[in-house]
Amino acid sequence: MTNTLERANAVHTIVPAVSIAESPAAYTVAVDLPGAVKEKVAVTVERNTLSITADAPVTAVTDGAESVTQYRREFTLADDIDTERVDALYENGVLTLTLNKRTQYRSKQITIQ
Amino acid sequence: MTLTKWNPAREITRWDRGIPAFRGVQSLRQEFDRIFDDFFRGDILASDPLFNDNWMPAVDIVEGKEAYILKAELPGFEKENVSVTFENSVLTIRGEKKQEQKENDGTVHRNERRFGSFERSFTVPGTVKGDAIDAQFRNGLLILTLPKAEEARPKAVPIQVR
Numbered sequence: 001m002t003n004t005l006e007r008a009n010a011v012h013t014i015v016p017a018v019s020i021a022e023s024p025a026a027y028t029v030a031v032d033l034p035g036a037v038k039e040k041v042a043v044t045v046e047r048n049t050l051s052i053t054a055d056a057p058v059t060a061v062t063d064g065a066e067s068v069t070q071y072r073r074e075f076t077l078a079d080d081i082d083t084e085r086v087d088a089l090y091e092n093g094v095l096t097l098t099l100n101k102r103t104q105y106r107s108k109q110i111t112i113q
Numbered sequence: 114m115t116l117t118k119w120n121p122a123r124e125i126t127r128w129d130r131g132i133p134a135f136r137g138v139q140s141l142r143q144e145f146d147r148i149f150d151d152f153f154r155g156d157i158l159a160s161d162p163l164f165n166d167n168w169m170p171a172v173d174i175v176e177g178k179e180a181y182i183l184k185a186e187l188p189g190f191e192k193e194n195v196s197v198t199f200e201n202s203v204l205t206i207r208g209e210k211k212q213e214q215k216e217n218d219g220t221v222h223r224n225e226r227r228f229g230s231f232e233r234s235f236t237v238p239g240t241v242k243g244d245a246i247d248a249q250f251r252n253g254l255l256i257l258t259l260p261k262a263e264e265a266r267p268k269a270v271p272i273q274v275r
Contacts (some may be wrong), residue, residue, distance in 0.1 A: 001230015008206075013275045017226045017227075018223060018225055018226065019221070019223060019224045019226045019227035020221070020222040020223040020224075021219055021220065021221050021222065022219045022222060024219065024258040025218035027180075027222075030189075032186075032188035032189070032226050032253070033188065033252075033253070033255065034186035034187065034252065034253040034254045035186070035251075035252055035254035036252055037200075037252060039254075056252070056254070057246075060175075062175070062177055062178075072246060079257065092188065092189055092190060092191060092253045093187070093188035093189065093252045093254060094188045094189040094253060102142060
């Protein structure tokens with residue numbers, strides 16, 4: 001009788017590399033997720049934690065076994081980020097997130113009456 | 114004359130990194146490999162976006178029964194900017210990625226990602242069928258399949274016991 005555990009999908013977790021830049025109106029976060037398929041890239045914001053997970057399927061050459069490389073990284077967001085306005089774009093293995101800042105945190109000109 | 118085991122995945126320019134004693138602790142070792150890779154692959158100045166010229170993409174090479182599979186991580190590259198050539202048993206992967214952001218717009222808080230042009234070469238065993246090499250680039254991952262010639266594939270040879 002074959003041991004079903006032997007063929008269970010193995011998961012290997014990797015922390016992906018990121019670049020974070022700040023401009024006056026938003027933060028731009030770029031995450032390297034080589035091999036991940038768009039449908040398996042998940043970006044969630046819960047309270048002020050940003051979570052990025054993605055699955056990259058891997059087929060072993062030796063026996064054709066399917067396993068998954070999972071990318072996973074979390075960040076704590078500061079108050080100046082508007083969690084309702086996050087843009088996400090995934091292309092060529094790179095996830096680019098634009099985290100817009102809340103309007104009150106952008107510098108404003110105050111008119112004098 | 115001594116015979117040394119031939120390593121088909123030996124690179125032209127880099128030293129071999131096997132650490133046999135730690136093979137049991139697979140995932141921990143892979144993490145360490147990555148840390149050392151990031152350190153040795155780039156320059157000490159590589160974390161500075163202006164000096165990001167000397168980096169090498171991560172490559173995995175696995176030998177199967179019928180082919181060698183080479184996977185290179187090239188996130189952010191466009192297919193048009195990646196080239197693969199095979200000449201005289203040398204496989205060369207070249208790529209170019211220009212800096213994406215305009216540096217003067219704001220503050221860089223963290224920059225772990227590498228970009229810039231690279232070129233990486235590997236010697237390939239003569240048993241590979243050079244004209245049948247297949248290359249696919251999807252989601253920032255380049256997968257090369259180097260099929261082995263018929264004679265090189267392992268065959269079970271029954272030996273008669275007399």
